[in-house]
Amino acid sequence: MTRYFEVVKRDGPARIGRLLLEKRVETPYILRSDLLEKGEGDLPELIRGSVIPWDISQDELPEGDLFTLRSAKLLARDSKRLVRVITGIREVIPPDTALYTPALATPTNLALLVYLGVDIVDDIIPTIRSYQGVYLTRDGEIAISRLKSPLCSCEICSNHSIDEMRDDTSCKLLLSHNLATFNEELRVIYHRIENGMIREYVEYKCRLEPYLTEGLRLLDAGSSYLERRTPAGRRTPLIVSSIESLDRIEVRRFIERVRVRYTPHSGVLLLLPCSRRKPYSISKTHRTIIDVIRKRRAGLHEVILTSPLALVPRELELVYPAAHYDTPVTGRWFEEELNLVRRALASLLDRGSYTDMIVHVGGDLMDLCREVGELFGLDVHVTVKDRSELSHESLESLRSKVFELVSPGSPPILTRYDIISDTLDYQFGPGAGRLFLREDAEIKGRIQSCSIYERGGRVLLGRMIPDYGFIALTPEGAERLRDHGSYQVKIGDFVPKGSILAPGVISADHGIRPGDEVIILGDGLIGTGKAVMSGWEMERATRGVAVMVRSVKEVY
Secondary structure: OOOOEEEEEEEOOEEEEEEOOOOOEEEOEEEOHHHHHHOOOHHHHHHHOOEEOOOOOHHHOOOOOEEEEOOHHHHOOOHHHHHHHHHHHHHHOOOOOEEEOOOOOOOOOHHHHHHHOOOEEEOHHHHHHHHOOEEEEOOEEEEHHHOOOOOOOOHHHHHOOHHHHHHOOOOHHHHHHHHHHHHHHHHHHHHHHHOOOHHHHHHHHOOOOHHHHHHHHHHHHOHHHHHOOOOOOOOOOEEOOOHHHHHOHHHHHHHHHHHHOOOOOEEEEEEEEOOOOOOHHHOHHHHHHHHHHHHHHHHEEEEEEEOOOEEEEHHHOOOOOOOOEEOOOOOOOOHHHHHHHHHHHHHHHHHOEEEEEEEOOOOHHHHHHHHHHHHOOOEEEEOOEOOEOOOHHHHHHHHHHHHHHOOOOOOOOOOHHHHHHHHHHHHHOOOHHHHHHOOOEEEEOOHHHOEEEEOOOOOEEEEEEOOOOEEEEOHHHHHHOHHHOOOEEEEOOOOOEOEEEHHHEEEEOOOOOOOOEEEEEEOOEEEEEEEOOOHHHHHHOOOOEEEEEEEEEEOO
């Protein structure tokens, strides 16, 4: 059982933690090499007894709160071994233990190391670089002999010239600058984890060195490690600013859930462009289009084509990350982006029962949609003229085609019940929406923040959470999904209040991710809450909060 280390914040594999020693240590942490050499304090004592090889198995693992990776310095600039070894070790050691990689970290690679799951580093490499006459910045390094003036505003650089730093034979001035730079980088990383933005920062840092870019791409390719640790949603926007963003777990998870958990509709399919403003339906582009088709809109199934999510059915536009991402809008599409859309659209048409497809997207997507639609034998109608979706000619063409294909008074393809049902299927798995809504559910309020009741309006079943577009269940709503069997956490013989700690969890669905809405099952009780850990981590961890409890009730 972990005695000293506890994770208090997660952002994918990156964590903020606490080593509860005589002097509390917050991770990520930079260990001073001079203190390590002197053996002062209880942290060096922990480190000495925790050295493990790269290929250790769980059966060989000693007990402890902190593990030191032997010969970690050999992983420097070897991205394949770096990713393979650190992710492999993290899967072996308990999730609520800290990992220390000696003589490996620099200001440039620190973000990737933390994103891989490293909790403690040291200042050995920055110290060595100082005695080699190398001036470190957060973005790289340069020989001090080539500098004419300082590149930062730390205390040393503000009060000493480059000549003074260069002529200091003890290297104390350069060492002080390099360590200040290293610690500044750590503070930025800590802030990024706190705000759920470490991935965006790692993508930026990986632009600085090819081996770092290679490391991130290899990490994304071995997606199970990241997927098991990536949260279901977050409050900050998902920034899509590089080709690596297309491989983010949040992106791949959304595309996969639409493919596996979402059931396409039938009738006339209308393909629309994305918009900078989210959710799409409140953007100027979509409000203009909706005004044009309003009288026959009920007979259309609207799907938005976008990068990086490929396609977003209108009924899922509130779900994270569909309403929570930002990407450059240039009108030009990379081949990787087009391939994502091509595969997703083909999957939608293969599973749906559409009769016609109206293509109201211009640019590169127009020809792609025509090609895929004709491949599935659909009547494809392109309504964009002069490659502009909002021109008068394009809007008139769209209105004319919609009025031709959709009869007045056609039954609505999409209702409020469909939106809630499809959201629940996306959230909990296929069939969840039907089990939850049955024949007696009532939906009240605006869909973005609606409440779902049993007929009569007295028993609340759940609410839409605007921050994520997920449904937060009440215990009464959870009872309806009990037989579905997913996203459930089984606890010991106690009544939880406020939170459930990991030792109180007997078992948990391994599909649960941080931020997921979960169903709590205990002896004579059912409840709901929000996961703080992944399901597999709840089972393995011995410290920390597993679930924040929303509500609990007794059942008989």
